[in-house]
Amino acid sequence: MVEPFAATGEFALIARYLQRVGAARSDVVLGVGDDAALLHPPADQQLVVAMDALVSGVHYPAETAAAAVGHKALAVNLSDLAAMAATPAWATLTLALPQADMAWVADFVRGFEALAQQHQVALVGGDTVRSAVPMVVVQLQGSVPPGQALRRSGAAVGDTIWVSGTLGDAGAALALWQVPSHTPPALTTADRHWLRQRLDCPTPQVALGVALRGLATAAIDISDGLVADLGHLLRASAVGATLQLAALPLSPALRRYGSDPVALALYSGDDYELCFTAPPTATAAIQQAAHAAGCGVTPIGVIESTAGLRLQSVSGVQHTPSTTAPGFDHFADRASR
Amino acid sequence: MVEPFAATGEFALIARYLQRVGAARSDVVLGVGDDAALLHPPADQQLVVAMDALVSGVHYPAETAAAAVGHKALAVNLSDLAAMAATPAWATLTLALPQADMAWVADFVRGFEALAQQHQVALVGGDTVRSAVPMVVVQLQGSVPPGQALRRSGAAVGDTIWVSGTLGDAGAALALWQVPSHTPPALTTADRHWLRQRLDCPTPQVALGVALRGLATAAIDISDGLVADLGHLLRASAVGATLQLAALPLSPALRRYGSDPVALALYSGDDYELCFTAPPTATAAIQQAAHAAGCGVTPIGVIESTAGLRLQSVSGVQHTPSTTAPGFDHFADRASR
Numbered sequence: 001m002v003e004p005f006a007a008t009g010e011f012a013l014i015a016r017y018l019q020r021v022g023a024a025r026s027d028v029v030l031g032v033g034d035d036a037a038l039l040h041p042p043a044d045q046q047l048v049v050a051m052d053a054l055v056s057g058v059h060y061p062a063e064t065a066a067a068a069v070g071h072k073a074l075a076v077n078l079s080d081l082a083a084m085a086a087t088p089a090w091a092t093l094t095l096a097l098p099q100a101d102m103a104w105v106a107d108f109v110r111g112f113e114a115l116a117q118q119h120q121v122a123l124v125g126g127d128t129v130r131s132a133v134p135m136v137v138v139q140l141q142g143s144v145p146p147g148q149a150l151r152r153s154g155a156a157v158g159d160t161i162w163v164s165g166t167l168g169d170a171g172a173a174l175a176l177w178q179v180p181s182h183t184p185p186a187l188t189t190a191d192r193h194w195l196r197q198r199l200d201c202p203t204p205q206v207a208l209g210v211a212l213r214g215l216a217t218a219a220i221d222i223s224d225g226l227v228a229d230l231g232h233l234l235r236a237s238a239v240g241a242t243l244q245l246a247a248l249p250l251s252p253a254l255r256r257y258g259s260d261p262v263a264l265a266l267y268s269g270d271d272y273e274l275c276f277t278a279p280p281t282a283t284a285a286i287q288q289a290a291h292a293a294g295c296g297v298t299p300i301g302v303i304e305s306t307a308g309l310r311l312q313s314v315s316g317v318q319h320t321p322s323t324t325a326p327g328f329d330h331f332a333d334r335a336s337r
Numbered sequence: 338m339v340e341p342f343a344a345t346g347e348f349a350l351i352a353r354y355l356q357r358v359g360a361a362r363s364d365v366v367l368g369v370g371d372d373a374a375l376l377h378p379p380a381d382q383q384l385v386v387a388m389d390a391l392v393s394g395v396h397y398p399a400e401t402a403a404a405a406v407g408h409k410a411l412a413v414n415l416s417d418l419a420a421m422a423a424t425p426a427w428a429t430l431t432l433a434l435p436q437a438d439m440a441w442v443a444d445f446v447r448g449f450e451a452l453a454q455q456h457q458v459a460l461v462g463g464d465t466v467r468s469a470v471p472m473v474v475v476q477l478q479g480s481v482p483p484g485q486a487l488r489r490s491g492a493a494v495g496d497t498i499w500v501s502g503t504l505g506d507a508g509a510a511l512a513l514w515q516v517p518s519h520t521p522p523a524l525t526t527a528d529r530h531w532l533r534q535r536l537d538c539p540t541p542q543v544a545l546g547v548a549l550r551g552l553a554t555a556a557i558d559i560s561d562g563l564v565a566d567l568g569h570l571l572r573a574s575a576v577g578a579t580l581q582l583a584a585l586p587l588s589p590a591l592r593r594y595g596s597d598p599v600a601l602a603l604y605s606g607d608d609y610e611l612c613f614t615a616p617p618t619a620t621a622a623i624q625q626a627a628h629a630a631g632c633g634v635t636p637i638g639v640i641e642s643t644a645g646l647r648l649q650s651v652s653g654v655q656h657t658p659s660t661t662a663p664g665f666d667h668f669a670d671r672a673s674r
Contacts, residue, residue, distance in 0.1 A: 013572075020528060029383060030486070030488065031643070033573075034421070034488050034489050034490075034573075035387065035417040035420035035421055035489070035556075035557060035558055036385045036386055036387035036417045036418055036419075036420070036421045036423065037385070037386040037387075038383050038384070038385060038386075038421070038481075039383060039384040039385075039386060040383055040384075040483075041378040041383075043380075045378075046366060046375050046376060046377055046378075046604050047375070047376040047377075047378050047384075048373045048374070048375060048376075049374040049375075049376060049429060049461060049462060050372065050373035050462065051373075051430075051431060051462055051463045051476060052464050053431045053433065053464045053466045053474070054612065055433060055466050055467065055468045058466060059466070064645050078375045080372040081373055082374075083372035083373070084371070084372055084373045084375070091385070091587070092386060092388040092476055093388075094388060094390045094431075095472045096390065096392065096472060124386060125386060125387065125388055125391045126388045127388055127389050127474070129390045129392050129394070129395060130392065130395050131392045131470050131472060132469065132470050133468050133470045134466055134468050135466075135472060136431060137390070137431045137464070137474045139429055139476040144375075146377075147377050151371050152370075152372070153373050154369075204562070207452040210518050219372075220372060221372055233496055236370075236371075249479070257637075261352065309628075315495055
C-alpha cells in the first residue's frame with residue numbers, strides 16, 4: 001500500500017514521517033496517503049525502472065550511519081538510471097526495521113531527502129514493516145526520450161572504453177573496515193574519511209548519463225567491480241576488450257592505501273561509477289560532456305572482436321582477469337566463503 | 338538494479354530463474370537484463386503505483402507454502418491497484434532469502450506467475466538479496482484514465498457503503514493457525530482448507546475495481562480490517578458512517594467457525610476485499626458491474642455527516658467500534674503485545 005506506509009501500530013509513526021519526503025513535482029497527482037500513488041507520465045517518453053535493495057550487514061556495514069543508508073539506498077538506484085541515461089523522477093520505498101526507532105528514521109530520511117532534492121526525486125509511496133534484519137528497498141523511475149536509453153548491448157569493435165571518477169575507493173574502505181588493525185603508513189586520516197565516504201555515500205553519475213545520450217554506444221554502472229560489470233557489457237554486446245592497467249583512474253587516497261590498488265580498481269565493487277563505450281570520433285564530445293556534468297572520465301581500453309577481457313600491464317604483458325579475486329560478490333557473501 | 342537481478346554469486350541462479358516470469362507485454366521495451374527496464378507508458382493515462390512488502394512471520398506464517406507467498410506478494414499489490422480502479426501492467430520484485438533455495442524459488446515463481454498471467458502483469462526487474470529473514474517486496478504499476486481513479490476521499494453523505502466478497506475469513510484462518518488445538522465442532526475439513534486459502538491466496542478484486550470507474554465515489558481495500566480501513570476512508574472524506582452488523586457478508590465457513598464471526602468481519606485483516614461508496618441511485622449499476630466482474634457485493638451501511646463510525650445491531654442498538662479488538666495490526670505485532 002502506498003497509503004500512509006503503515007496504517008496502524010507503532011510503525012504508523014514512521015509512516016507519518018515519510019509523508020513529506022523528496023522533491024515536490026507537478027507530475028505527482030496523488031502522492032503518499034491512498035492505496036496507490038497517481039502519476040502523470042511525461043508525454044512521448046519511455047519510463048525507466050530500477051529496483052535495488054540494501055540489507056544491513058550484506059550491502060553495508062551494520063553500524064553505518066542511518067543518513068548514509070538513506071543516501072546510499074537512493075544513490076544505487078540513481079546510478080542504475082544514470083547507466084540508462086535516464087532523468088529520475090519518482091521513488092517508492094520499503095523500510096524494514098526491527099523496531100520503530102524514530103531517531104534512526106529521522107537520520108535516514110535526512111540522507112535520503114538531501115539526495116532526492118538534489119535530483120528532483122519525489123517519494124510517492126511505499127511500505128514500512130517489521131523485520132529482525134534491517135533492509136531498505138527503493139524502486140526508482142525516470143524517463144528518457146524513445147531510442148535514447150543507453151543499454152549494455154551497443155558496444156562496437158573499435159569503441160573506446162571509458163570510466164567516470166576513480167575506481168577501487170569503496171573497496172579500500174571496505175577492507176579498512178573489515179581489518180581495523182590495518183594501518184597503511186602513507187594513509188592520512190583525511191584519506192580514511194574520504195575513502196569511507198566513497199563507500200557510504202556514493203555519487204551517482206546522473207548528469208553524466210544524461211549527457212552521454214547520443215554519444216555513448218553502451219553503458220553500465222560499476223556496482224560489482226569493473227571486471228564483473230564490464231564483463232556483463234561485453235557479453236551483452238557480444239564483443240571482447242583489452243584494458244590498459246596503467247590507465248585505470250586511481251585516487252590519491254587509494255594510491256596511499258598502497259596494497260595493490262589496481263586489483264581493487266579491477267575487482268572491488270560499490271564505486272557506482274559509469275563504464276561506457278563510444279567510438280574514438282566521439283572523444284572530444286565525451287570529454288566536453290563530462291566536463292559539463294562536473295565529473296572526470298578516463299579512457300581505459302578498447303572494444304575488440306575476440307570475446308573475453310584481456311588486461312595489459314605497463315610492460316605490455318597481457319593476462320586474463322582473476323576469477324577468484326575479491327569483488328565478485330558482496331562482502332557478506334565473501335566473508336561466508 | 339533490474340539487470341539479471343543478482344549479477345554474481347549463488348543468487349545469480351535465482352536471478353536467471355526470474356528472467357522469464359509474468360505476461361509478455363508489447364509495452365515492455367526492455368525487461369530484465371540491463372541496469373533498468375524500459376517501458377512505454379500508455380498514452381493519455383495516469384500511472385498508478387503501489388508497493389507492499391511481506392515479511393515471513395509478520396505478514397504470513399513462516400511455514401506458508403512458497404507458491405502462496407508468491408501469489409500473495411502480487412495479490413496484495415493488485416488489491417491496492419483495484420482500490421484505485423487501475424488496470425495492472427508491470428511489476429518489480431525484491432526477493433530476500435537466507436539462502437538460494439531453488440526448490441522454494443521455483444514454487445514461489447509458480448504462485449507469482451499464475452496470478453501475473455491472469456492479470457497480464459509483466460515482471461520487468463528487481464533484486465535478489467541475502468537476508469536472514471525472508472522478505473518479498475513487490476512494486477506494481479498500472480494505469481487509469483485521468484480523473485477516473487477511485488480515491489479514499491470522495492465519499493458523500495447519503496452514499497451507500499459496499500463491500501465485495503465475504504469478510505473475516507482470513508482472520509479465522511489466522512486464529513486457527515495460531516491455536517491449532519481449537520476445533521470448532523461445526524467446522525469441516527473443507528471449511529478449514531477454504532479459510533486457509535482465503536488467508537494464503539487472497540483474490541484481488543481487479544475487475545470489480547475497473548468496473549466501478551464512474552460509479553463509486555470512494556474506495557479502499559481491506560487489508561487491516563473493515564473498521565480500520567473504512568476509518569481511513571471516512572477520515573479522508575471527512576464524513577462518518579453507520580454500519581448494519583446484520584448486513585455484513587459472512588461465509589458459511591466463517592459461520593461454522595462459530596466464535597464471534599461478526600467481530601472477525603469487523604476487525605480482522607488480510608481479506609483484500611474492496612470497501613467502496615456510491616450514491617443510492619447507482620445501486621442497480623453497481624450490482625450489474627459486480628455481476629459482470631464475477632464477484633458478490635453487499636451494501637452494509639450509509640455515509641453520514643457526523644464523524645466517526647457507528648455499528649448498529651439487529652436489535653437497533655448502536656455502539657462504537659472497539660479500539661482494542663484484534664485486527665488493528667498484523668499478527669506478529671499482536672502476538673508481541
